[in-house]
Amino acid sequence: MKMQINCTLGLRVSPYLREKDAMTRIDHRTKKLTTALRSAGVRITRQRAALLTILAEADDHPEAVELQRRAEEAVPGISLSTVYRTLTELEAQGVILRHQFEGTPARFEHTETQHHDHMIDVETGEVIEFANDRIEQLQAEIAEAMGYDIVHHRLELYVRKKGAANPDE
Amino acid sequence: MKMQINCTLGLRVSPYLREKDAMTRIDHRTKKLTTALRSAGVRITRQRAALLTILAEADDHPEAVELQRRAEEAVPGISLSTVYRTLTELEAQGVILRHQFEGTPARFEHTETQHHDHMIDVETGEVIEFANDRIEQLQAEIAEAMGYDIVHHRLELYVRKKGAANPDE
DNA sequence: ATTCGTGCAAAACGTTTGCAATAAT
DNA sequence: ATTATTGCAAACGTTTTGCACGAAT
Numbered sequence: 001m002k003m004q005i006n007c008t009l010g011l012r013v014s015p016y017l018r019e020k021d022a023m024t025r026i027d028h029r030t031k032k033l034t035t036a037l038r039s040a041g042v043r044i045t046r047q048r049a050a051l052l053t054i055l056a057e058a059d060d061h062p063e064a065v066e067l068q069r070r071a072e073e074a075v076p077g078i079s080l081s082t083v084y085r086t087l088t089e090l091e092a093q094g095v096i097l098r099h100q101f102e103g104t105p106a107r108f109e110h111t112e113t114q115h116h117d118h119m120i121d122v123e124t125g126e127v128i129e130f131a132n133d134r135i136e137q138l139q140a141e142i143a144e145a146m147g148y149d150i151v152h153h154r155l156e157l158y159v160r161k162k163g164a165a166n167p168d169e
Numbered sequence: 170m171k172m173q174i175n176c177t178l179g180l181r182v183s184p185y186l187r188e189k190d191a192m193t194r195i196d197h198r199t200k201k202l203t204t205a206l207r208s209a210g211v212r213i214t215r216q217r218a219a220l221l222t223i224l225a226e227a228d229d230h231p232e233a234v235e236l237q238r239r240a241e242e243a244v245p246g247i248s249l250s251t252v253y254r255t256l257t258e259l260e261a262q263g264v265i266l267r268h269q270f271e272g273t274p275a276r277f278e279h280t281e282t283q284h285h286d287h288m289i290d291v292e293t294g295e296v297i298e299f300a301n302d303r304i305e306q307l308q309a310e311i312a313e314a315m316g317y318d319i320v321h322h323r324l325e326l327y328v329r330k331k332g333a334a335n336p337d338e
Numbered sequence: 339a340t341t342c343g344t345g346c347a348a349a350a351c352g353t354t355t356g357c358a359a360t361a362a363t
Numbered sequence: 364a365t366t367a368t369t370g371c372a373a374a375c376g377t378t379t380t381g382c383a384c385g386a387a388t
């Protein structure tokens with residue numbers, strides 16, 4: 001019996017797209033997003049535009065300070081409060097997801113990819129994405145059987161590369 | 170095809186045991202535990218004895234302040250730092266587990282039951298335990314296929330009772 | 339012109355730590 | 364007697380908030 005695993009390894013943009021096409025695609029999506037946000041009553045300031053672009057381009061899961069650092073070029077002096085406020089707003093608008101992995105500040109990713117869960121390499125902190133439909137289905141069945149609807153869920157595998165040194169310490 | 174779900178609903182003590190027997194059982198386990206801890210070089214103070222007992226008796230997932238509150242009777246004036254230090258120590262000794270659910274302080278439970286995951290009722294904050302071997306197995310297969318060993322994992326379903334009011338707000 | 343968003347500083351929050359006093363071994 | 368543990372207060376790291384100024388609509 002063959003095991004079915006859909007896995008995405010942190011690649012956000014299809015590899016066969018050339019860099020320039022990828023950028024165009026991100027720009028396009030970001031432009032559409034800002035329009036949508038504006039008509040939801042959210043003012044698009046330089047700070048927010050910068051953060052939106054950075055989040056669209058990010059192929060990792062940056063935390064707030066890192067986002068501030070990356071935004072600094074486009075918006076010198078951008079404050080951490082603004083970063084946090086913007087992230088909260090974008091999360092509320094469904095544009096990004098906030099992940100609270102163990103032992104780190106919250107990390108963020110935009111919501112353009114389909115649903116996936118995360119493996120966190122406890123040695124390196126690297127975040128690897130994966131998806132498995134069967135697990136999703138089982139979760140739904142469990143909740144259903146117990147009389148609940150799932151609002152959202154969170155599955156995190158804290159892992160170590162096979163044969164990695166320091167099993168402890 | 171019948172779905173297989175093992176589920177434990179926060180009941181820590183078998184319901185057919187009378188209250189007194191349950192207490193005896195907890196006392197017995199706690200006594201054994203303190204002995205084990207002592208020979209691991211951990212001094213059993215009044216504070217720690219109290220917390221061990223409270224954790225053994227708890228059929229919920231209390232947080233640190235709540236544990237302090239419950240310990241207050243046995244050890245008046247017990248400090249929150251002591252509670253936290255004890256919890257850290259007991260976690261290191263494998264006696265308890267620390268859960269960081271969304272939007273709440275860490276919550277603790279002792280490690281006497283077999284492994285399970287958690288559903289959190291987003292309306293009430295109630296924590297419901299469940300176990301599903303198939304999901305565990307799938308997780309292991311995914312990690313394996315990607316070349317990782319699982320150190321630990323975390324699966325949390327944030328749920329709402331079917332037909333509950335206030336789907337928002 | 340009217341909001342809404344910003345930066346700053348300060349507070350909030352849960353948790354950890356340095357220390358001198360105290361209790362367990 | 365020795366050493367670990369305690370309570371207190373102060374610090375910590377992350378995140379939120381009050382406020383007066385500035386910018387987007």
